[in-house]
Amino acid sequence: MSIKTQLVVIGGGPGGYTAAFLAADMGMQVTLIDEKKNPGGTCLYVGCIPSKAYLHVTKLLNEAKEAPNWGVTFGEPKIDIDKLRAFKDEVVNANTSGTGMLVKQRKINYIQGKASFVNSNTVTVNKVDGGMEEVVFENAILATGSIPAHIQGLTIDSPRVMDSTDALEMKDIPQRLLVVGGGVIGMELGSVYASFGSKVTVVELMPSLLPGTDKDLVKVFQKSIEPKFEKILLKTKVAKLEDTGSAIRVELDGEDLEEKVLEFDKALISIGRTPFTKGLGLENTKIDVTQRGFVKTNEKCQTSDSNIYAIGDVTEGPMLAHKASAEGKVAVEAIAGHKVAFEPAAIPGVVYTDPEVAFAGLTEIEAKEKGIKVDVARFPWAASGRARTMDRSDGLTKLIFDPDTERVLGVGIVGPGAGEMIAEGTLAIEMAALAKDVALTIHAHPTLSETVMEAAEVHFGQATHLYRPKRK
Numbered sequence: 001m002s003i004k005t006q007l008v009v010i011g012g013g014p015g016g017y018t019a020a021f022l023a024a025d026m027g028m029q030v031t032l033i034d035e036k037k038n039p040g041g042t043c044l045y046v047g048c049i050p051s052k053a054y055l056h057v058t059k060l061l062n063e064a065k066e067a068p069n070w071g072v073t074f075g076e077p078k079i080d081i082d083k084l085r086a087f088k089d090e091v092v093n094a095n096t097s098g099t100g101m102l103v104k105q106r107k108i109n110y111i112q113g114k115a116s117f118v119n120s121n122t123v124t125v126n127k128v129d130g131g132m133e134e135v136v137f138e139n140a141i142l143a144t145g146s147i148p149a150h151i152q153g154l155t156i157d158s159p160r161v162m163d164s165t166d167a168l169e170m171k172d173i174p175q176r177l178l179v180v181g182g183g184v185i186g187m188e189l190g191s192v193y194a195s196f197g198s199k200v201t202v203v204e205l206m207p208s209l210l211p212g213t214d215k216d217l218v219k220v221f222q223k224s225i226e227p228k229f230e231k232i233l234l235k236t237k238v239a240k241l242e243d244t245g246s247a248i249r250v251e252l253d254g255e256d257l258e259e260k261v262l263e264f265d266k267a268l269i270s271i272g273r274t275p276f277t278k279g280l281g282l283e284n285t286k287i288d289v290t291q292r293g294f295v296k297t298n299e300k301c302q303t304s305d306s307n308i309y310a311i312g313d314v315t316e317g318p319m320l321a322h323k324a325s326a327e328g329k330v331a332v333e334a335i336a337g338h339k340v341a342f343e344p345a346a347i348p349g350v351v352y353t354d355p356e357v358a359f360a361g362l363t364e365i366e367a368k369e370k371g372i373k374v375d376v377a378r379f380p381w382a383a384s385g386r387a388r389t390m391d392r393s394d395g396l397t398k399l400i401f402d403p404d405t406e407r408v409l410g411v412g413i414v415g416p417g418a419g420e421m422i423a424e425g426t427l428a429i430e431m432a433a434l435a436k437d438v439a440l441t442i443h444a445h446p447t448l449s450e451t452v453m454e455a456a457e458v459h460f461g462q463a464t465h466l467y468r469p470k471r472k
């Protein structure tokens with residue numbers, strides 16, 4: 001069977017479904033292809049959404065542990081793993097059936113299957129029901145996302161070794177869990193398992209957790225999170241992984257290690273993700289890929305095959321759902337002939353641990369690397385009334401300014417709720433706000449968001465709740 005469509009979107013993740021929905025809203029005739037029954041992709045099925053459902057419970061457990069300090073004592077928590085998983089599944093189902101409904105409401109032609117390019121105007125779809133369909137398109141958007149990366153030479157086929165998808169399945173709560181990789185996914189899922197009772201050891205190759213993240217934020221984050229883990233081994237490499245039949249035996253390489261061989265019940269490999277283009281038939285098009293396998297695009301998200309666009313994890317840039325959906329909108333508008341470009345001043349990043357870490361725009365590290373002169377203002381949460389009411393003075397809000405124009409170039413926040421607060425910082429950067437704009441904006445009291453305003457006041461040496469006069 002062959003159909004003709006104005007726009008085909010391959011991949012129904014947050015990039016693909018956002019693009020398909022906007023295109024349909026703009027009056028295009030759209031075909032969306034994904035193997036799942038409903039759109040959602042990594043984000044809704046095995047990424048952002050299920051991980052945050054577990055992290056919500058983790059936060060509750062952490063608070064219950066602290067509650068005796070505030071005069072309330074709960075009993076030892078009992079973890080019902082089947083109910084936990086059911087809660088996570090319910091959250092995923094609610095979200096994905098919602099996207100499914102939106103597909104129908106928008107009258108998008110949804111094909112459940114795997115697409116492959118035959119040429120620059122045609123894809124074939126191997127449908128999940130066994131059939132085959134040919135789709136002839138005017139324009140295409142490629143949004144096939146990414147898959148977990150493996151450690152070269154260390155991949156072993158063992159039910160004790162998990163990637164993030166397996167970890168979210170939460171078949172059991174291992175007594176001893178090894179997390180390889182102290183990046184966002186490792187820290188988020190490591191904290192989940194630690195809160196449910198696993199003794200978690202994190203091994204990270206780089207000298208700090210959350211590599212690439214602002215040092216001030218990581219320092220506060222690590223101090224708060226370290227007690228929740230059994231061990232955090234930095235500058236340490238996994239040299240060998242072996243399933244002994246009763247455990248995972250790991251050989252470590254690193255300085256100052258007390259023990260070089262450790263045993264765990266399970267291991268989570270979370271060393272990053274790679275773009276997914278396998279079986280897509282890119283060789284039948286003029287699409288170019290980088291050495292690392294990312295699809296090359298221009299500022300309009302257009303590939304080197306001019307009627308094919310690419311967005312999200314399969315292209316370069318941060319692997320984040322909101323980056324994928326923002327690119328999806330640009331690609332659709334470009335196809336519609338609008339004058340657009342994907343040129344954000346800031347893409348926020350959030351680590352949803354407890355405390356959360358959030359950042360947007362320029363970091364001090366980047367400024368140093370690029371030789372950009374910046375002014376930095378820090379507001380520690382020990383001086384925030386709201387943070388004190390929550391017994392959470394373990395936070396920091398940091399603003400980075402252009403010293404000449406006083407324009408906000410970067411924002412970094414660590415503390416509970418940082419992920420929600422970063423929106424203000426992102427808006428400030430995108431709107432070219434000045435330090436004075438942020439300092440003069442009245443923030444509700446008592447809120448954690450006041451720390452953003454007070455960080456701007458620090459810049460002028462006039463923060464109400466912090467005596468830090470400006471150096472002359």
Ligand SMILES: Cc1cc2nc3c(=O)[nH]c(=O)nc-3n(C[C@H](O)[C@H](O)[C@H](O)COP(=O)(O)OP(=O)(O)OC[C@H]3O[C@@H](n4cnc5c(N)ncnc54)[C@H](O)[C@@H]3O)c2cc1C
Pocket residue numbers: 010011012013014015016033034035036040041042043044046047048049051113114115116143144145146164185276279280311312313314319320321322323324352
């Ligand atoms: C554990 C975890 C937690 C995460 N947490 C966050 C978070 O909190 N915030 C955040 O912003 N990001 C988070 N991410 C990253 C986020 O999930 C991705 O950045 C996002 O899903 C990328 O969207 P996408 O549309 O590019 O691709 P994806 O969501 O990966 O979707 C791609 C879709 O394309 C389909 N597909 C692939 N090939 C074909 C084909 N040939 N034919 C048809 N369909 C195909 C795939 O099956 C998939 O459904 C997390 C990721 C993980 C793994």
